[in-house]
Amino acid sequence: MENCDVTIVGGGSAGLAALKHLSSLGKQAILLEAGKEIGSKNVSGGILYSKKSNNGKIYNVEDIYGESFLNESPYERLITKYILNATSKDKIFSIDLTESHDYQTNFGVSVLLNKLNSWFAQEAQIEAEKLGGGIITGVHVRSLRWDEKSSKIIVETDELEEFETKVMIAADGVNSEIAEMTNAREKFSPSELYQGVKVLVKLPEKIIEERFNITNSDEGAAYLFAGDVSLNLIGGGFLYTNRDSLSIGGVYHYDSLLEHPIEPTEIVNAMLRNPLISELIKDDVPLKEIDKTLPKEEQVRKSFAITKLLNNWNELRQLYYSHKLKKKSIEDRKYTSEDEIKSKLDNLTQKLTNEYHTKFMTNYIELEYTTKLVPDGKRGRMKKPYYKNILFIGDAAGRGLFIGPRIEGLNVGIDDAARASIAIARSLDKNNFESNYLGDFYSQSIEQSPYTVDMKEIDKQYLGVILNSTRKKISPDALGFKHKLVFNLISNQGLRNFFISLINKYGYTRLLSFIESEDVYYKIPIKIADKLGTVKSSTYIPQIPTVQDRVAKLCYHEDTISHIKILNSGKNFLKKMVTLCPTKCYSLEGNDVVLQHEGCIECGTCSKETEWRHPRGEKGVLFKYG
Amino acid sequence: MTLNIAVIVKLEPDFSEGSVSYNPDGTLNRAETKSRLGAHSAIASLAAFYTKVKYGGYISICSMGPPMAEIALQEAQSISDADELHLYSDRLFASADTLATAEVLKQGIKKMNTGKEMDIVFSGHRASDGETGQTGPQTAWKLGFTFLGNVIDFSVDLNNRYIFAKRLVALPGFYDIVEEIQAPLPVFIAIDPSYKPTFDTISLRLTSGRYLKEAKERAVNYKSYLNVLDHKKLELDPRLVGLPGSPTIVHKVEKIPKARTTRSAELIEGDDRQGIINSVTKILQLIQK
Numbered sequence: 001m002e003n004c005d006v007t008i009v010g011g012g013s014a015g016l017a018a019l020k021h022l023s024s025l026g027k028q029a030i031l032l033e034a035g036k037e038i039g040s041k042n043v044s045g046g047i048l049y050s051k052k053s054n055n056g057k058i059y060n061v062e063d064i065y066g067e068s069f070l071n072e073s074p075y076e077r078l079i080t081k082y083i084l085n086a087t088s089k090d091k092i093f094s095i096d097l098t099e100s101h102d103y104q105t106n107f108g109v110s111v112l113l114n115k116l117n118s119w120f121a122q123e124a125q126i127e128a129e130k131l132g133g134g135i136i137t138g139v140h141v142r143s144l145r146w147d148e149k150s151s152k153i154i155v156e157t158d159e160l161e162e163f164e165t166k167v168m169i170a171a172d173g174v175n176s177e178i179a180e181m182t183n184a185r186e187k188f189s190p191s192e193l194y195q196g197v198k199v200l201v202k203l204p205e206k207i208i209e210e211r212f213n214i215t216n217s218d219e220g221a222a223y224l225f226a227g228d229v230s231l232n233l234i235g236g237g238f239l240y241t242n243r244d245s246l247s248i249g250g251v252y253h254y255d256s257l258l259e260h261p262i263e264p265t266e267i268v269n270a271m272l273r274n275p276l277i278s279e280l281i282k283d284d285v286p287l288k289e290i291d292k293t294l295p296k297e298e299q300v301r302k303s304f305a306i307t308k309l310l311n312n313w314n315e316l317r318q319l320y321y322s323h324k325l326k327k328k329s330i331e332d333r334k335y336t337s338e339d340e341i342k343s344k345l346d347n348l349t350q351k352l353t354n355e356y357h358t359k360f361m362t363n364y365i366e367l368e369y370t371t372k373l374v375p376d377g378k379r380g381r382m383k384k385p386y387y388k389n390i391l392f393i394g395d396a397a398g399r400g401l402f403i404g405p406r407i408e409g410l411n412v413g414i415d416d417a418a419r420a421s422i423a424i425a426r427s428l429d430k431n432n433f434e435s436n437y438l439g440d441f442y443s444q445s446i447e448q449s450p451y452t453v454d455m456k457e458i459d460k461q462y463l464g465v466i467l468n469s470t471r472k473k474i475s476p477d478a479l480g481f482k483h484k485l486v487f488n489l490i491s492n493q494g495l496r497n498f499f500i501s502l503i504n505k506y507g508y509t510r511l512l513s514f515i516e517s518e519d520v521y522y523k524i525p526i527k528i529a530d531k532l533g534t535v536k537s538s539t540y541i542p543q544i545p546t547v548q549d550r551v552a553k554l555c556y557h558e559d560t561i562s563h564i565k566i567l568n569s570g571k572n573f574l575k576k577m578v579t580l581c582p583t584k585c586y587s588l589e590g591n592d593v594v595l596q597h598e599g600c601i602e603c604g605t606c607s608k609e610t611e612w613r614h615p616r617g618e619k620g621v622l623f624k625y626g
Numbered sequence: 627m628t629l630n631i632a633v634i635v636k637l638e639p640d641f642s643e644g645s646v647s648y649n650p651d652g653t654l655n656r657a658e659t660k661s662r663l664g665a666h667s668a669i670a671s672l673a674a675f676y677t678k679v680k681y682g683g684y685i686s687i688c689s690m691g692p693p694m695a696e697i698a699l700q701e702a703q704s705i706s707d708a709d710e711l712h713l714y715s716d717r718l719f720a721s722a723d724t725l726a727t728a729e730v731l732k733q734g735i736k737k738m739n740t741g742k743e744m745d746i747v748f749s750g751h752r753a754s755d756g757e758t759g760q761t762g763p764q765t766a767w768k769l770g771f772t773f774l775g776n777v778i779d780f781s782v783d784l785n786n787r788y789i790f791a792k793r794l795v796a797l798p799g800f801y802d803i804v805e806e807i808q809a810p811l812p813v814f815i816a817i818d819p820s821y822k823p824t825f826d827t828i829s830l831r832l833t834s835g836r837y838l839k840e841a842k843e844r845a846v847n848y849k850s851y852l853n854v855l856d857h858k859k860l861e862l863d864p865r866l867v868g869l870p871g872s873p874t875i876v877h878k879v880e881k882i883p884k885a886r887t888t889r890s891a892e893l894i895e896g897d898d899r900q901g902i903i904n905s906v907t908k909i910l911q912l913i914q915k
């Protein structure tokens with residue numbers, strides 16, 4: 001049987017950071033990823049943060065991948081504007097939260113995970129290879145057992161011969177099968193989870209900069225949304241600017257969704273229909289129409305010709321609106337000047353309009369639809385994130401950090417990865433993988449992480465910064481009697497500190513249901529927008545695709561065998577999945593719920609009461625952007 | 627100990643839609659049709675890659691053809707991570723039949739890897755553009771190597787210098803047989819189109835990943851791996867190559883006319899309800915018939 005020192009299961013941002021860091025520490029490790037390519041299974045909002053803290057060391061992305069991360073990695077935009085928008089119908093009230101965003105932050109960059117994780121993988125592979133390790137994709141870990149004598153883990157996969165490993169890092173995400181097969185933790189309960197939904201909208205680079213008042217082309221904005229866009233659910237929306245696309249979606253408490261099931265697409269649709277957002281995403285969208293009265297062969301010929309012209313039009317338009325591409329094409333002498341590109345683009349537009357009767361309408365273009373569960377670290381993080389010689393990191397360990405406007409999982413997983421790598425390197429040096437040497441050391445290190453502290457306690461200073469930003473724009477009178485009282489109380493620094501000390505002592509988690517309440521998420525924002533907001537109007541009605549259209553755009557490598565098994569088709573939980581599955585894989589037949597696994601995007605929403613596994617290696621959905 | 631591996635590949639017309647072009651009389655328009663590495667040659671390259679990953683080895687790839695055939699070598703290198711590319715190109719080689727071609731290939735193979743003897747020579751099952759499947763066996767005979775055709779799987783015993791191979795023997799109209807063979811090295815293997823390598827251990831996966839990356843990098847600089855050899859460099863007797871070396875007398879060439887399309891496609895837009903109903907009705911009627 002083959003063997004290796006360290007096996008990392010899962011090639012998301014957490015697992016990849018572990019591979020890179022272990023290799024930097026001179027330890028050989030292999031990483032197994034079920035997806036056909038790295039990045040094809042990972043989803044985020046997403047902003048990747050680098051943070052600092054008074055509570056201790058944080059291992060940031062630049063600690064793992066080098067100080068030149070910002071110069072070399074394919075991130076989208078450096079976020080320099082952070083706005084919270086309260087919504088009520090067509091009224092919007094915006095509060096600038098950039099100061100709270102910058103609180104203890106080195107930087108925050110918008111990212112698309114497929115691209116970013118591929119870059120992480122490339123960097124990690126170079127180091128791992130030198131030590132005889134590396135990344136193996138298309139391999140799904142199916143089960144584990146322990147050699148009684150050596151305590152090594154024997155790993156069984158769907159694709160490879162079984163092999164032995166001294167130690168393992170489980171970085172297999174929120175729906176961790178390693179956690180389930182070892183019973184290291186229970187499946188997360190609905191109150192410990194959020195459902196994240198996102199659509200990626202295409203928009204040319206320069207238009208993004210104009211609409212969001214961005215002056216430096218590498219910078220970008222992030223908007224958060226609370227109020228009626230959340231459809232009376234506990235959660236909120238986000239809109240992040242990428243280089244030439246916008247990430248739009250929401251993150252919602254899963255128990256709130258189970259209580260009032262609503263189709264996940266409706267959550268993003270509510271965002272897209274908000275007049276502020278519809279105006280931000282609008283674009284000229286060509287409508288390919290073919291005269292049906294023409295002979296069939298002529299129709300086909302025309303259709304081919306229009307498709308070709310439209311492809312050229314799209315390419316040229318992307319070039320025209322992109323700083324880098326435009327500059328390069330002129331440097332490469334493909335075009336002599338910006339004017340030439342413009343006139344070629346105009347000619348193409350005219351040709352399409354006049355010769356092929358193509359209409360250009362105001363609408364928006366979606367590139368990808370994604371959904372995934374995210375663990376809430378405040379409630380669900382593993383208190384002891386290990387089992388025997390397996391260490392859990394990232395989403396697999398339940399370590400998402402969601403506090404007010406803070407939505408962080410990527411950076412937390414990277415911090416975990418560094419801590420796990422250090423613990424393992426120490427164990428390898430001493431050849432001691434006992435729980436009291438490896439697991440406990442890692443567990444202590446995780447407890448000391450400033451992120452864990454943030455999951456356990458309210459940070460007085462941070463709350464103060466948020467309240468300051470809010471106070472600048474909102475008079476407490478706008479809040480109504482009850483909320484005005486609370487607001488005034490916590491605005492007083494002395495009282496605030498007293499209350500927070502009390503809360504932190506009493507147990508922050510016990511009070512979470514009061515803090516993360518309907519009032520905070522939508523009642524107060526609606527009230528504020530109603531009273532103080534300005535009316536926004538939309539100049540068009542966005543034509544929103546159906547779920548079927550959205551699914552049809554995704555790429556799949558279908559497995560004939562279903563990776564999900566229904567345990568009891570008559571159960572109430574499954575009936576809710578008919579609504580809550582983002583791709584409508586569940587339907588009702590009489591009183592029974594049936595599942596059609598084709599089309600599943602592996603979000604995990606149905607995993608609580610099903611036998612749920614990831615598809616076999618290379619199978620299932622392949623996200624192009626993530 | 628590692629293996630010396632040779633692969634014979636061929637540039638072929640790309641018959642895929644959008645690449646192929648026909649003359650008005652239905653014959654292939656070679657000038658207009660794009661060319662690329664033949665599908666069977668690609669499988670042979672893959673078998674060589676597997677051998678290199680599993681046992682270690684030095685891969686030399688050769689092709690006889692016009693100068694543009696180097697693109698087939700480049701593609702084969704990107705699949706196999708070849709260490710050396712040979713192109714046998716000479717006007718004298720024109721109009722060669724299978725025997726004359728085999729003569730050139732034999733001589734080339736003897737010159738591979740600074741003249742070391744090859745352990746395994748791979749070729750495709752056959753070419754798609756009117757070859758008769760005889761070049762392989764004839765080259766093997768000229769080299770004095772055991773010929774194994776239709777190989778679907780193989781393993782090598784490096785110490786005892788044996789190969790174990792599985793051959794797919796199809797008995798048309800009856801059934802297929804998988805024949806297991808043991809043969810001493812060197813051998814000439816014509817790989818079956820159904821061959822699929824499996825990299826099913828961690829070390830095979832890691833090594834294949836590393837070699838594949840190397841292969842892509844090498845293929846970008848393929849010219850620095852390329853040796854173009856004419857009949858002089860190959861030390862070939864001009865009487866044994868090209869037309870003079872071809873004993874085959876072509877009795878008659880059957881033109882393969884471009885097949886008339888027997889299907890007629892009807893285009894229905896997704897929103898054309900009546901159109902969809904009509905075609906479903908038509909299909910149902912046909913099934914009932």
Ligand SMILES: Cc1cc2nc3c(=O)[nH]c(=O)nc-3n(C[C@H](O)[C@H](O)[C@H](O)COP(=O)(O)OP(=O)(O)OC[C@H]3O[C@@H](n4cnc5c(N)ncnc54)[C@H](O)[C@@H]3O)c2cc1C
Binds near residue numbers: 012044176197412
């Ligand atoms: C809509 C949304 C918005 C978000 N916004 C943000 C944000 O703005 N900022 C932020 O920091 N975080 C955000 N997050 C959270 C963040 O995306 C996650 O915390 C992070 O991606 C988790 O990374 P991970 O490596 O732990 O897990 P994953 O990325 O889920 O990786 C797990 C990997 O393991 C593989 N795998 C699973 N099982 C097996 C197996 N048995 N064998 C082999 N491989 C296996 C999977 O294929 C997958 O690639 C957001 C999440 C969502 C859904």
Ligand code: SF4
Binds near residue numbers: 597603605607
């Ligand atoms: S079947 Fe389950 S995991 Fe798949 S998309 Fe639907 S809810 Fe998500």
